[in-house]
Amino acid sequence: GESVGLHLPTLSVQEGDNSIINCAYSNSASDYFIWYKQESGKGPQFIIDIRSNMDKRQGQRVTVLLNKTVKHLSLQIAATQPGDSAVYFCAENLSGGSYIPTFGRGTSLIVHP
């Protein structure tokens, strides 16, 4: 999995802007991916998932893009709101059915009113 850094990358945006959070995953054998949102002092909250047989999936205000060629995931948040401020983690699941996610490094999203 990804190495865990000593600090989190930070993305600062203005309220109403679109946000794009990126994640590089490590294992080409991963076939299921999840984005989680974690607010300060709380557990992770599921946002959206995608399987490796897809390259795009949309939810409410969020879109996940998967590029298997370069092992890259992105989470797009439309019309970002102050309540979106949190740390966002991507997680990969290796194929084989165990579905135990390996969490990526995380990105801190700060939304300015």
Add this chain to the structure above:
Amino acid sequence: GAVVSQHPSRVICKSGTSVKIECRSLDFQATTMFWYRQFPKQSLMLMATSNEGSKATYEQGVEKDKFLINHASLTLSTLTVTSAHPEDSSFYICSARDVGMPKETQYFGPGTRLLVL
């Protein structure tokens, strides 16, 4: 929606004492639960997989005699940090897999903040 609770939400203890953290699935049964540890500004690291009625599976580098896991029922897993030391201070998060849902579905608890003095 499915709810996972943890108790306590935060605990402060003296070095050398043991601390038990509970993880409960409130409205579903969970044969499998997972325990994670998260240090400040870092990612979640899987410590162990807790299996109801059998021994837990620990990740490499996690001492099973220090982090005791008991999954005695379909709704409860406990993590006991034995002889806690300041370096065990962390945010401990559990998740639970609903037996009635696909394996990829898991629900996270709110976390337990442990501070060892």
